[in-house]
Amino acid sequence: MTTAETRAGALPDLADVPARELQVAVLGVGMMGADHVARLYSRISGAQVVAVSDAFAEKAEQVAATVPGCRVIGDPLVAIADDDVDAVLIATPGQFHEEQVLACIERGKPVLCEKPLTMEADSSLAVVRAEDEYAARTGRRLVQVGFMRRFDPEYAELKALIDAGGLGEPLLVHCAHRNAAVPPHFTSEMMVNDSVVHEVDVARFLLDEEIAAVTVLRPKATRHAVAGQSDPLLVLFETTSGRMVDVECFVSTGVGYEVRTEVVGEDGSAMIGLDAGLVRTSGGSSGAARSTGIAPDFRQRFGRAYDIELQRWVDAARRGEVDGPGAWDGYAAQAVCAAGVEALRSGQRTEVRLASREGTAS
Incomplete structure (x- = not known):
């Protein structure tokens, strides 16, 4: 296949891919990217990491050395364009995602981009529209965003229960997102953009509708909070049909990594994140007893989810x-987070400004 054919939108050589391994380039090999390289090499079938790229050449060389046949390509755009690369996993810092995802679309290469899709809602929407144009020409979509909780067995079980009507009509969702500690540069805005963003996607995934408005409250801050920041935060989402989702985001608990989600419906409730599987209440009965174990960080809590996601x-x-989750999901999350940051700063209920989804597949 010629470069011109690839740039015109043809998916490079993927007609032959089912008969061989998918050749993957991983961009960014910090903590998350390096974990993904190891995961693709040791636990995922049907794929081979053939190239890595990172701003820190020494780190890239170290990671590449762990995978036989893996090359270091200094320029990530060159890695995307490489004829030996079928697909791309992006784990670079967020400010580089827009250019890199757009390059993948231009080259017709499937891409898994860790969140955020881009740093702003407008640029995320530009990615959505670029993929829309590609899909109109080829009938295929390329972009997946790394909201791994959708692949977590507990979240999948909860979603299946809701979809089967096991709780009746869902009315409320209660979420908790707690970290033991965060770096000194972690701001209250980052709590919204880097932490609460996962609850944004969880709410959209479980309830299958968009978030229409956001309110952010600032309770009394813990003495362990980063200086000058509000921690914890209470965030309230209102969905388009009038459901409510509340999120406690507390990133300096000193305890561990706790993520809980409870859905309350007309006919019962169900909770996950208790280290005891899904706990359901209905008709006065309850499920499994609560465990006391708490994961030390997100990689332990969602390790299985990452494995399933990549496979x-x-x-x-x-x-x-x-x-x-696709490009639209990445865009919608950024639009809600933008409203969340505005609500954090103003103290006022803020409506989410979401573009038309016309031309975008579900």
């Missing part, structure tokens, strides 16, 4: 498909 991404890419 399904690889399998779908080999079929020329996307099997997970």
Whole structure:
């Protein structure tokens, strides 16, 4: 296949991919990217990491040395364009995502981009529209965003229960997102953009509707908070149909990594995140007893989710498909977070400004 054909939107060589391994380039090999390289090499079938790229050449060399046949390509855009690369996993800092994702679309290469899709809602929408144009030409979509909780077995079980009507009509969602500690540069705005963003996607995923408005409250701050910042925060989402989702975000608990989600419906409730599987209450009965174990960080809590996410991404890419949250989900999350940051600063209920989804597949 010629470079011109690839740039015109043809998916490079993927007709042959089911018969061989998907050749993957990983961009950014810090903590998350390096974990993904190891995961693709040791636990994911049907894929081979053939290239890594990172601003720190020494780190890239160290990671590449752990995978036989893996090369270091200094320029991430060159890595995307490389003829030996079928698909791209982006784990670079967020400010580089827009250019890199757009390059993947231009080259017709499937891409899994860790959140955020881009740093602003407007640039995320530009990615959505670029993929829309590609899909109109080819009938295929390329972009998946790394909201891994959708692949977590507990979240999948909760979603299946809701969809089957097991709780009746869902009315309320209660969420808690707690970290033991965060770096000194971690601001209250980052609590919204880097932490609460996961609850944004969880709410949209479980309830299957958009978030229409955000309110952020600042309770009394813990003495362990980063200087000058509000920690914890209470965030309230209002969905388009009038459901309510409350989020406690507390990033300096000193305890561990705790993520809990409870859905309250007309006919019962169900909670996950207690280290005891899904706990359901209905008709006065309750499920499993609560465990006392708490994961030390997100990699332990969601390790299985990352494994499932990457395996399904690889399998779908080999079929020329996307099997997970797409560009629109990345854009919607950024739009809600933008409203959340505005609400944090103003202290006022803030409506989410969401563009038309016309032309974008579900």
